[in-house]
Amino acid sequence: MSNSPPDWLAEYPAGVRETLDAALSGRLEAAIVLTRLFLALGGTGRIGSLLSRAESESQARGDRDGARRLRCANDLLSREAASFDTMRDVLAILHGDTARPPSVEASSLAAAFDAAVELSPTASVALYSLGDSTLLGGATQELAALLHSRGLLGPPTRVLEIGCGIGRFAQALAPEVASFTGIDVSKNMIRIAHERCADLPNVMLAVTSGHDLGTHADGSFDLVLAVDSFPYIVATGPGLADKHISECARVLTDGGSLAIFNFAYDEDFGTSRDRLQRVGDEAGLSLVGAEPNPLRSWDGSFFQLLKQSPT
Ligand SMILES: C[S@@+](CC[C@H](N)C(=O)[O-])C[C@H]1O[C@@H](n2cnc3c(N)ncnc32)[C@H](O)[C@@H]1O
8 A cells, every 4th residue: 555544444453454565565465365354354244345445546546566466366255255154164163252272272272173174174274275275285385485495305304294284295295305294183184184195105194192292203303394383382381382392402303493384373573583582592493594474375474493513
């Protein structure tokens, strides 16, 4: 939008203007824009008129690219109208009537994900997929490209994913790494991951307690990956995230990395970064990367912690 927000935007919750700006500039893809607006507005009712109005203003300002992007988002909204009902149902299972993950025991969390994945495998792991496997596939590839660009993947890499869900990263990455181990508290997630990865011999999948990294041996992984799982670990209990980070340090080999995509949903980027720096230092992991919004098709912050070789 222009530097001074139009008066009519004042009736919308904080954050809507920033989302429209990200849509206009193309910094965020349409599916993420719609998911953000859905969460901010509590439904789809006002999204169409908001996008139409912002599109008209962009046209009037001569911002044809921005107007085209808003029109694409509005078209996607019309095409995927039914997906938002699924998204609402998945959210109700996972978060109840709160906007963020509620503070619950690992066993209740597992039961919630067990139910959510039966409703929609794609929306239960990524609301922003709108339940569409093509959209989810694009986001998976963009995130994988970021891991590649950081030199975190290669033929000798042994990967552990905490909270692997339906195994989309196992499926995408296993062909290019030495081994991929996925663990999850939800037995139904693991069942679906098994089905998806049945023809990948270097994929190991297991249900975990959610309390620690179980029987995985010290120094047995080069990369520990956690995509949108830490926010649930953080919500489960104050000490559990710290415990998991020290467990990651234990199972990583020297020179290995912990890659966290979203640490906590209820704190800002700087707070998560400072906390990860402190907890990482205590565990023997150095925070070597922190980016607030590195991707267009996934909404959140990326953190890389490195296990330094002892000097
Ligand atoms: C939002 S989903 C993301 C799944 C997957 N990472 C992806 O992006 O497709 C979060 C997953 O984390 C799992 N989870 C939550 N807490 C966990 C814990 N303490 N240990 C292992 N998995 C956990 C949930 O069961 C769920 O499958």
